[in-house]
Amino acid sequence: MAPQLDSYFKQVDGLSDNFIDRLRKAVAIPSISADDERRPDVVKMGKFLASELRALGAHVEERPLGKQPHKEHLELPPVIVARYGNDKNKRTILVYGHYDVQPANKEDGWATEPFELSIDDKGRMFGRGSTDDKGPVLGWINCIEAHLKAGVDFPVNLLMCFEGMEEYGSEGLDDFITAEAKGFFKDADAVCISDNYWLGTEKPCLTYGLRGCNYYSIAISGPGQDLHSGVFGGSAQEPMTDIVRVMGSLVDTDGNIQIPGLKDLVAPVTEEEKSLYGDISYTMDNLYESLGSKTSIFEDKERTLMARWRFPSLSLHGIEGAFSAAGAKTVIPAKVVGKFSIRTVPNMQIDEVNELVYKHVKAEFAKLKSKNTLDVSLQHAGMWWVASPKHWNFSAAGKAVEKVWGVKPDLTREGGSIPVTLTFEQATGKNVLLLPMGSSTDAAHSINEKLDKRNYIEGIKLQGAYLHYVAEEPLS
Amino acid sequence: MAPQLDSYFKQVDGLSDNFIDRLRKAVAIPSISADDERRPDVVKMGKFLASELRALGAHVEERPLGKQPHKEHLELPPVIVARYGNDKNKRTILVYGHYDVQPANKEDGWATEPFELSIDDKGRMFGRGSTDDKGPVLGWINCIEAHLKAGVDFPVNLLMCFEGMEEYGSEGLDDFITAEAKGFFKDADAVCISDNYWLGTEKPCLTYGLRGCNYYSIAISGPGQDLHSGVFGGSAQEPMTDIVRVMGSLVDTDGNIQIPGLKDLVAPVTEEEKSLYGDISYTMDNLYESLGSKTSIFEDKERTLMARWRFPSLSLHGIEGAFSAAGAKTVIPAKVVGKFSIRTVPNMQIDEVNELVYKHVKAEFAKLKSKNTLDVSLQHAGMWWVASPKHWNFSAAGKAVEKVWGVKPDLTREGGSIPVTLTFEQATGKNVLLLPMGSSTDAAHSINEKLDKRNYIEGIKLQGAYLHYVAEEPLS
Numbered sequence: 001m002a003p004q005l006d007s008y009f010k011q012v013d014g015l016s017d018n019f020i021d022r023l024r025k026a027v028a029i030p031s032i033s034a035d036d037e038r039r040p041d042v043v044k045m046g047k048f049l050a051s052e053l054r055a056l057g058a059h060v061e062e063r064p065l066g067k068q069p070h071k072e073h074l075e076l077p078p079v080i081v082a083r084y085g086n087d088k089n090k091r092t093i094l095v096y097g098h099y100d101v102q103p104a105n106k107e108d109g110w111a112t113e114p115f116e117l118s119i120d121d122k123g124r125m126f127g128r129g130s131t132d133d134k135g136p137v138l139g140w141i142n143c144i145e146a147h148l149k150a151g152v153d154f155p156v157n158l159l160m161c162f163e164g165m166e167e168y169g170s171e172g173l174d175d176f177i178t179a180e181a182k183g184f185f186k187d188a189d190a191v192c193i194s195d196n197y198w199l200g201t202e203k204p205c206l207t208y209g210l211r212g213c214n215y216y217s218i219a220i221s222g223p224g225q226d227l228h229s230g231v232f233g234g235s236a237q238e239p240m241t242d243i244v245r246v247m248g249s250l251v252d253t254d255g256n257i258q259i260p261g262l263k264d265l266v267a268p269v270t271e272e273e274k275s276l277y278g279d280i281s282y283t284m285d286n287l288y289e290s291l292g293s294k295t296s297i298f299e300d301k302e303r304t305l306m307a308r309w310r311f312p313s314l315s316l317h318g319i320e321g322a323f324s325a326a327g328a329k330t331v332i333p334a335k336v337v338g339k340f341s342i343r344t345v346p347n348m349q350i351d352e353v354n355e356l357v358y359k360h361v362k363a364e365f366a367k368l369k370s371k372n373t374l375d376v377s378l379q380h381a382g383m384w385w386v387a388s389p390k391h392w393n394f395s396a397a398g399k400a401v402e403k404v405w406g407v408k409p410d411l412t413r414e415g416g417s418i419p420v421t422l423t424f425e426q427a428t429g430k431n432v433l434l435l436p437m438g439s440s441t442d443a444a445h446s447i448n449e450k451l452d453k454r455n456y457i458e459g460i461k462l463q464g465a466y467l468h469y470v471a472e473e474p475l476s
Numbered sequence: 477m478a479p480q481l482d483s484y485f486k487q488v489d490g491l492s493d494n495f496i497d498r499l500r501k502a503v504a505i506p507s508i509s510a511d512d513e514r515r516p517d518v519v520k521m522g523k524f525l526a527s528e529l530r531a532l533g534a535h536v537e538e539r540p541l542g543k544q545p546h547k548e549h550l551e552l553p554p555v556i557v558a559r560y561g562n563d564k565n566k567r568t569i570l571v572y573g574h575y576d577v578q579p580a581n582k583e584d585g586w587a588t589e590p591f592e593l594s595i596d597d598k599g600r601m602f603g604r605g606s607t608d609d610k611g612p613v614l615g616w617i618n619c620i621e622a623h624l625k626a627g628v629d630f631p632v633n634l635l636m637c638f639e640g641m642e643e644y645g646s647e648g649l650d651d652f653i654t655a656e657a658k659g660f661f662k663d664a665d666a667v668c669i670s671d672n673y674w675l676g677t678e679k680p681c682l683t684y685g686l687r688g689c690n691y692y693s694i695a696i697s698g699p700g701q702d703l704h705s706g707v708f709g710g711s712a713q714e715p716m717t718d719i720v721r722v723m724g725s726l727v728d729t730d731g732n733i734q735i736p737g738l739k740d741l742v743a744p745v746t747e748e749e750k751s752l753y754g755d756i757s758y759t760m761d762n763l764y765e766s767l768g769s770k771t772s773i774f775e776d777k778e779r780t781l782m783a784r785w786r787f788p789s790l791s792l793h794g795i796e797g798a799f800s801a802a803g804a805k806t807v808i809p810a811k812v813v814g815k816f817s818i819r820t821v822p823n824m825q826i827d828e829v830n831e832l833v834y835k836h837v838k839a840e841f842a843k844l845k846s847k848n849t850l851d852v853s854l855q856h857a858g859m860w861w862v863a864s865p866k867h868w869n870f871s872a873a874g875k876a877v878e879k880v881w882g883v884k885p886d887l888t889r890e891g892g893s894i895p896v897t898l899t900f901e902q903a904t905g906k907n908v909l910l911l912p913m914g915s916s917t918d919a920a921h922s923i924n925e926k927l928d929k930r931n932y933i934e935g936i937k938l939q940g941a942y943l944h945y946v947a948e949e950p951l952s
Contacts (some may be wrong), residue, residue: 066684211706215804224768230687230892233819234731234789235763235780237771241727241792251717253844255710286709292700292810293686295713295847304711313710315808316717320801324793328855330892332791334768339799341707341806348787370729371771379804393929416706417805 004152005403005468009461011150012142016457019142020125024117025455026099026134027127033077033100033168042077042164045099049080049137049162056144058084058160061184065165065172076172077164081184084144085157091470092157094188094428096420097137097195098166101129102445108446123453131451132444136194136459137162137435143206143464155471166195166420174423181427190393191424191432192466194459198439199412202280204462206394207434209309209413210421212344212384214353218246218361221335221452223371229330238321239336242370247338249364251314255297255307257342259314259360265348265382266312273310277302281409290440309413313343339379343415350381385422386413391431392473400465404458435466480628481879481944485937487626488618495779496601496620498528500593501931502575502610503603509553509576509644518553518640521575525556525613525638532620534560534636537660541641541648552648553640557660560620561633567946568633570664570904572896573613573671574642577605578921585923599929607927612670612913612935613638619940631947635664635887642671642896650899651881657903666869667900667908669934669941674915675888679757680877680938682870684912685785686897687887688820688860690829694722694837696810698848705806715812716798718846723814727790731773733818735790735836741824742788749786753778756886766916777845785889789819815855819891826857861898862889867907870951876941880934912944 012019031045032038047288050060065076091141104114112118114128129135140160147154161180165171177185199205220239227236251257282301288294298304307313320337323329342353361376388394389411401409418434437459443449487497507521508514526536553576580590588594590604605611616636623630635657641647653661675681677841696715703712727733760778764770774780785788796813799805820829837852864870865887877885895911901908913935919925 048947164601213706213806215806222767222769222771227767228892229789229791229793230689230819230890231784233791233817233891234783234787235773235891236767236790237729237731237773240794241729241731244720244723244792245729247720253713253717253721253846253848255713255717258825291698291703291708291712293698295698297711297713307710308707311710313705315705315709315714315806316720317705317805317807318716318798318800318809319795320799322792322800323802324794324796324798326796328815328817329793330689330691330791331793333794341705341709341804343706368729372729388827414706415709415711416704 005465007150008146008152008317008464011146012457012461012464013147013221015142015149019138019457019460020453022138022142023125023135024129025137026138027113027117027129028071029041029315030115031100031129031164032203033165034103034406036071036074039077042100046078046080046162046164049099049141052141053082053160056141058082058144058150059348063176065176067170069171079164079173079176080160081180082160082163083157085154087157090156091189092159092187093467093470094159094185094191094424094439096139096161096191096193096424097140098133098163098364099137100164100167101132101134102167102231104128111448119453120223124450124451125453125456126448128449130449131197131438132449133166133195135451135456139194139437139463142460143467145463146460155468157187158467161185170420173420174314177423178427185428188428188430190430190470191428192393193418193421193424193434194437194463196414196436197442197444198436199280199282200286201439201441203410204405205410205412205436206389206397206401207412207414207436208389208394209386210384210417211309211415212348212382213341213417214341214344214350214381216357217377217379218243218338219335220246220372223332223334226334227332229332232332236332237371238332238373240333242365242368242372243319243336243338243416245360245368246364247316249341249360250316250340255313257312257314259356261356262312262353265352267346269306269310276411277305280305280412286440308415310345310347311349314340316340344384346384346386348384354378382417382419383422385425387425387432393431393433393470396473397433397435397466398468399469400462404462435462481941483626484622484628484940487622488933488936488940489851491618491622492627493585495614495933495936496929498614498618499606499611502614503593503605506591507576507605508579509641510579512547512550515550515553518576520554522554522638522640525575525617527563528617529558529636532617532624534558534620541652541653545647546751548710555649555652556638557656558636559633561630563633566632567665568635568663569943569946570637570667570900571616572637572667572669572900573616574609574639575613576640576643577608577610580604587924589860595929600926601929601932602924602926604925606925607673607914607918608925609642609671611927615913615936615939618936621645622936622940631944634943635661637661646896649896653899654903655858661904664904664906666906666946667904668869668911669894669897669900670911670913670939671894671907672890672912672917673913673920674911675758675886676762677915677917679883679886680881681886681888681912682865682873682877683888683890683912684865684870685739685862686860686889686893687785687891688824688858689817689893690820690826690857691817691855692815692833693853693855694719694814695811695851696722696848699808700811702810703808705808708808709760712808713847714808715848716809718841718844718848719795719812719814720842721844722837723792723816725836726792726816731789733788733790735832737832738788738829741828743822745782745786752887753781755871756888762916779932784891786821788821788824790816792816820860822860822861822862824861830854844952851933858893859898861901863901863908869907869909872945872949873909873911873942875945876938879941880938911938
């Protein structure tokens with residue numbers, strides 16, 4: 001099967017210095033989408049991708065998204081869409097990635113300059129955006145180049161969608177994808193997103209599920225303005241007193257959500273599903289290392305992974321309007337807003353969850369018999385996503401992992417959300433696969449972000465192999 | 477009695493424009509102690525007082541306090557100490573006030589320029605520091621001037637202590653007072669502090685009690701760093717979950733402190749004491765107006781005043797380390813610090829309260845069976861203060877109020893603390909009286925701070941009359 005892969009792999013190895021050099025150039029462009037002053041660099045990064053793709057013969061369009069909402073003086077960076085190959089006899093794969101990055105300053109604690117790719121003797125390539133998400137995005141470009149130079153026919157038509165606002169809420173992208181599902185993306189047979197990570201450091205995974213997130217505010221207000229606790233303590237009902245009691249009624253120390261009826265919305269665990277967790281390459285030590293402590297809820301891997309992937313969780317994030325600085329302030333806050341979110345899983349529907357949350361919060365507040373005023377509301381919500389890992393899109397990726405890494409991949413879900421995943425699924429109606437390149441220790445969003453040279457180079461091979469196996473998969 | 481008061485009063489009325497002009501000059505100096513860049517203005521204000529006092533023949537010393545703690549590049553403003561009169565046959569009264577002010581910017585919502593005295597047609601004199609505390613401080617200077625110009629013998633020896641850091645924690649003052657109790661202040665027979673307000677707007681009061689304050693931090697920590705709630709929600713024990721439950725165990729909506737044993741420390745209410753509250757000039761509408769709402773704990777004046785003055789209260793101020801901004805952030809905070817304080821009353825001792833607080837907080841945390849780590853500690857404490865209102869210092873002030881305002885003053889306590897009060901009492905061993913000049917609507921610390929012209933001018937008469945009655949009081 002896929003006999004031409006060996007010469008493709010050889011070419012990738014031969015070009016590896018070029019590919020690292022391409023990553024170096026990309027990391028050197030500080031394309032921080034959250035920083036207004038860096039907007040020209042974000043645009044520059046998009047143009048860099050467009051130019052690299054054009055040089056390889058791809059058809060590229062830089063598609064404007066208009067003004068940035070709430071920042072009307074700023075133009076959103078363009079979505080770079082591209083097509084490589086237009087053969088009716090080949091499958092068409094749509095790949096997504098983003099070319100903007102999180103903010104980074106040397107002063108935050110970076111060991112090296114964040115916008116200079118620095119490779120240490122263990123092959124760790126440090127630099128902002130190396131793993132999130134410039135490495136994976138360049139992977140597809142490198143994949144095209146290696147095919148060209150190896151003289152190997154490209155096995156599919158490749159559609160590309162690279163955005164520049166992912167780290168700032170993907171502003172404008174949903175509408176764009178929805179519109180282009182019947183336009184630029186209309187030929188897509190399946191979607192592949194490379195914007196996540198292995199569960200650990202040694203074993204690749206394919207990701208078929210994400211939790212959703214309902215984010216709530218509980219506002220409690222009483223006095224017309226903040227009060228002095230010396231003067232009014234004891235004679236006024238205090239919103240803070242009420243809010244800690246209401247927030248304390250939501251979840252217990254072991255993560256058990258106390259909202260009546262919520263558990264009934266969760267799809268039951270089947271015996272078959274239970275058996276899947278034992279084989280996942282993950283240990284409690286992996287958890288303790290990433291927590292930086294042993295303050296886990298469970299003592300075993302299976303229940304920990306299930307709690308992360310397939311059960312809901314409720315986290316209290318904080319309180320707006322109360323005293324939050326260091327030191328001491330004798331204030332009675334007049335209005336406080338408690339923030340919490342629920343990670344959702346199949347079959348929890350956003351509206352059903354809202355209804356149970358509102359009912360519980362109002363009932364708990366009513367118990368207090370307070371004269372203060374309560375308002376509970378949903379700030380935002382994103383649905384969970386679960387794909388079928390039996391689809392040919394996943395089988396092809398699984399074979400590619402075995403070919404490149406010599407192991408069957410773990411089939412994983414993630415506890416967080418990647419909203420664009422669901423958008424692609426809903427807009428195109430096609431299967432979506434998450435195919436990670438980097439590993440769990442890459443520190444995306446943190447200081448000292450890195451991508452291992454091995455993950456980059458083997459990842460480029462994996463992307464190419466995936467496309468070859470996609471071409472061979474029977475219709476399903 | 478005190479037959480010379482009439483000519484003194486007449487002189488005060490005649491000089492009222494001069495006195496308002498003196499206040500205008502003082503308000504024009506933005507002596508903001510919290511603002512490093514305004515430090516020269518604070519010093520300028522101290523020198524203004526010194527120069528006015530010297531012009532009237534007082535002996536004045538500008539006493540340095542050294543460098544400002546934690547801001548070693550800044551010199552603390554001097555304490556202005558002065559003596560007017562040195563007659564062994566007269567009583568000696570020590571008066572205290574402060575010449576620094578809270579920050580103020582027109583942009584905060586002031587209707588007029590905060591550092592320009594603006595008088596409206598109701599005689600309200602708006603300006604930062606007008607009532608807190610430049611008006612009362614200048615009152616003593618005006619009092620000397622009016623005696624001189626009226627040719628009335630000054631009835632006592634007056635010692636003055638005017639500090640420039642009151643709005644920033646009175647840094648350095650405690651040690652200074654303690655040292656000078658046997659030095660510059662050694663002749664003091666009683667102390668009078670004018671740095672508080674009437675309970676309402678129509679009836680003067682004398683204040684003989686203040687609550688103390690024990691301020692606590694509850695720190696709960698778990699993970700080594702903040703976590704993403706998508707990734708770790710459901711698998712890690714969250715410090716926020718624990719802290720809202722512990723904070724929720726401290727006090728209920730109606731202000732009942734839930735810490736076992738705490739109520740037993742409070743001095744019982746006597747029948748005699750109960751009868752005092754009915755006559756106090758205060759209504760529930762006064763409370764609702766100052767709250768800006770009707771969210772009171774009690775529906776009657778007596779229990780409201782007792783809750784403010786003579787019972788302890790517990791207020792939750794906020795949580796450090798959690799998400800506190802507007803909007804949404806899906807963080808699991810790694811370490812959170814809950815802040816609360818207990819207002820203390822006779823006979824609660826600081827250490828006894830600490831012991832009960834620590835025991836209760838630890839017990840409530842233990843109930844959670846959490847793997848997180850708890851640390852509860854006292855941030856700072858100040859004792860309550862109650863003076864004897866039967867002392868000649870209070871009788872003299874009571875007679876002065878009757879003479880100037882035609883009513884017997886309310887004898888009040890306050891819910892907040894004025895730490896320097898207790899310092900003076902402990903350092904000198906003498907009776908301390910709080911003699912307010914301004915009224916409850918003066919908005920000290922807020923925008924549009926004002927002092928009513930009537931309160932200023934009659935307040936100057938009151939200060940003088942108080943000194944005359946002090947001279948006539950028998951030894952007690």
